[in-house]
Amino acid sequence: MYERRKVFKIALAAGGAVGLVACSGEEVSGSGAPDAQPPKAEITAEPAVDAAEVSVTAPVTVTVAEGSFTEVTLTNSEGGEVRGELNAEKNTWTSAESLGYGQTYTYAAKATGTDGKPVEFTGSFGTLQPAAVIRATLNPIDNAEVGVGMPISVKFDAAVSDRAAAQRALTVETSKEVEGSWAWLSDRQVDWRPREYWPANTEVNVTAKLYGVHYGGGNYGKADVTTKFTIGRNQVVKIHTPDHVMRVYRDGAEHASYPCSNGKDADPNLNTPNGTVIVMTREPTSIFDNERYGYTDVKKKWCCRISNHGEYIHENEENRANIGKKNTSHGCVNLFEKDAKAYFDSALIGDPVEVTGAKADFPTTSAVMDWLLDWETWKSKSAL
Template sequence: MNFRHNVRLGGGIARMVERRSLLKAAAIAAPAGVLAACSGDDAADGAGGSGGDGGGQESRPVASITADPKPDATDVDVTSPVKLTVAEGTFDDVKVTNEDGKTVEGSLNEDKTEWVSGEPLGYGRKYTYAASATGSDGKKTSFDGTFGTVQPASVVRATLYPGDDAEVGVGQPITVKFEAPVSDRAAAQRALSVETSTEVEGAWAWLNDQQVDWRPREYWPAHTEVTVTAKLYGVNYGGGAYGKADVSTSFRIGRNQVVKVHTPEHRMRVYRDGKEVANYPCSNGEDADPNLNTPNGTVIVMTKEPTSIFDNEQYGYTDVKKTWCCRISNHGEYIHENEENAANIGKANTSHGCVNLFAADAKAYFDSAMLGDPVEVTGSKADFPTTSDVMDWLLDWETWKSKSAL
């Protein structure tokens, strides 16, 4: 006996036939009709690709394109590459442009399945990508979208010293200076690298929030080739400030020359590769007054000035002209000629902190000196203050390393 059940569907009545009746009806139908119905069902369920005509609708292309960053992304990092990838197909064309229509450089991989940009993006720009590809099924597909990059509150310029092609002494540190304070020092420091032609142990140290220096543990090996790279463009310094541009420099270390002054001796000795090559009589800062001492510590030749004008109203002199001047600190000390103090040179310390030499000796030393040459001073009551922006060798190695942000 067959049983029929009435079921309401959308307000109407539909009949359901007990299973045995359904099987009987299927046996009467032609097999080809069953096969045609299954094929149509496959297309109708939206599987994409082959399998019937879906009631006359063409199947979707199998190729699919994705992008990084995704469409409509904002605050995109300007140094992260733009990537477009196609699955189950190959690219026919990819183009990324900014709002001015300038094309971003980029390239496809060998399989033409991935496109990667080859240059950094601009700050605060809107970019459009458009791509087309052919799938493994021979069908075409396309993709487009836009995204925007981060807009800094400010961009901060950085400078590097020594400059390109410079030749400097064995005590010369590498200096990176920023035109505004850096909050995220670690982020800035991670962007810095030093390469040397011979192995050199060294470290970065922040001397203040606008300056980070790299110095070797010991003096540089003579004739070392040095390359410094600061990939600072796109670096987030914190507080809405970002790096303005990448900077780099390549320079070399010269011969090893070191000056040693033991103030009670009234002598200035010059060493090349550890051997004494000159020994000049000198007059150093007054012994009795620590404020006038030539202070203890290791400093470097910072500038070479054939003529300098000295002023110190506190001690009663202004507009005093001296020759063959080598600045050794930002505290005010120089090595220079002072024939006016000739009676004390080699005999007594009577200067206001500078190392006074006879004119001929000052000229000879001036001609031999190189920026970055170390000057080691001992024997005084006072030490050089560690407040200058060139205090690198006044700190012991452990203290120096403690100033790293990493």
């Protein structure tokens, strides 16, 4: 809490005796000068001089009553000046940038009162010192073009205990009207997704004003982060595993279809699970290892990861005999090489992949499980 404000004025000292007025109305002179009046101007500041643990984001103001400023500076511990602006009346100076953690700031102000007398003001205050500062990152990155299922993800380097405080610092602006909500998937990650898939060609601006936000336990945000990205065309993959066909839809109409072999039907552990996931990565080549099932260092082409549970859409010419006929993979969607290349070239990170017909469901332990939750469950994970 700030201390009481201290008001600094320069008072002119009165010297000698004060003149007296006799009963007759005649002035009786003393030996000194006439009484000097103090200046009218008064300078105050917020935060007050000697305040401690001051917020680094609240604006600093220096104000003069009955006068106007001729000079105002606020300097940090290293002597660097803090940017600020005077109002049109030149009676209020307001800082125009955030302060630093654990710094001492010093005021120096001069003003002239309405009586023409000068006044000066000096003093200092200290800003809060966090127990720790926590970095945050935003995804998608700047200028990315992503699919209509892409969530916005804020990830923190350490646990956030005051989730509401962090969430209040997050804003999403869209060029088209979109209903959406934040949901905390862990104490280090909060995602925003629309209720339905994004409208195609939506422009999205995300601002995370996290610098100075108290996450609890004396931990504070390290820096503000922002991103601007674009939603691309509407493309959705639909796979009904018993059909052995992967269908690609554009704007709701079938755009392409490819014969496929999915996860083994008889073993739920090897199914291509039910649920809506997204394309997480596009990898021209990938190495697959699963010692449990007897293979390591298997190289495949045109790979689109759809979960971190192990599922991909990829080329598998070694399984050519079963593609389009039988489900024999260990959970991936196997395509002929030419089809895998065609799909790979058409895909964007964030394209939805909807799987039905399997015995097992996608686990919600995947890194991107946003679309595996219904809307009411998703909203219930908001901290606000």
